[in-house]
Amino acid sequence: MKGRTHHPALWAAFPVLLLLLAGCGSETALPALPPDAVILAFGDSLTQGTGVKPQGSYPSVLEALTGRQVINAGKRGEESDAGLSRLPGVLTQVQPDMVILGHGGNDILRRRDLDRTEDNLREMVELVRERGASAVLLGIPNLGFFLGTHPMYERLSESLEVPLEDSALSDILGDGDLKSDPLHPNAAGYRELAEAVHRLLVKAGAL
Numbered sequence: 001m002k003g004r005t006h007h008p009a010l011w012a013a014f015p016v017l018l019l020l021l022a023g024c025g026s027e028t029a030l031p032a033l034p035p036d037a038v039i040l041a042f043g044d045s046l047t048q049g050t051g052v053k054p055q056g057s058y059p060s061v062l063e064a065l066t067g068r069q070v071i072n073a074g075k076r077g078e079e080s081d082a083g084l085s086r087l088p089g090v091l092t093q094v095q096p097d098m099v100i101l102g103h104g105g106n107d108i109l110r111r112r113d114l115d116r117t118e119d120n121l122r123e124m125v126e127l128v129r130e131r132g133a134s135a136v137l138l139g140i141p142n143l144g145f146f147l148g149t150h151p152m153y154e155r156l157s158e159s160l161e162v163p164l165e166d167s168a169l170s171d172i173l174g175d176g177d178l179k180s181d182p183l184h185p186n187a188a189g190y191r192e193l194a195e196a197v198h199r200l201l202v203k204a205g206a207l
Helices: 008-024 058-066 080-094 105-109 114-130 151-160 168-173 187-203
Strands: 038-043 069-074 098-102 134-138 179-181
Touching (some): 038 058, 080 114, 114 151
Parallel strands (some): 038 098
């Protein structure tokens, strides 16, 4: 039996192919945050820190991890329609360098029209970028026995090229030791969320 013929051109292209494949799963790059940067955490009760004291919320912990000011603009019970209406005023007031958007959970919980929710989140990201800030998405779990991030966050991340933290909240809310109630983390859970966001910011080049 004859041995296989190896084509030099194919072998020469192989390292390039490996580099392309390696880049397929990479996170979208973010601008580096200067030491005096302001990060805005915008969302609902998961951002506000329901279930813990203010210093236990994920934005408070993230501030300590990043060494940057992190403004907590979470509002308990807010749906994405109201969030979209509130966001421009908050952006004007805070003038952030980066916005971490953790919204849509109440829409999912209350079974709102999630096509509209997705549109609202898209508009929020576009508003953030129009103001010259970078955006990061927090993936919110879908309803169901097996928690997993709702698919709309992955679609938004891909179409808008926005970094997405897509597993931390699902993992935290699936662990009874990390929850203060069925819908919210406890202090340990919020710390895990802050650490996951911090890792994402480092990976994306913001820190």
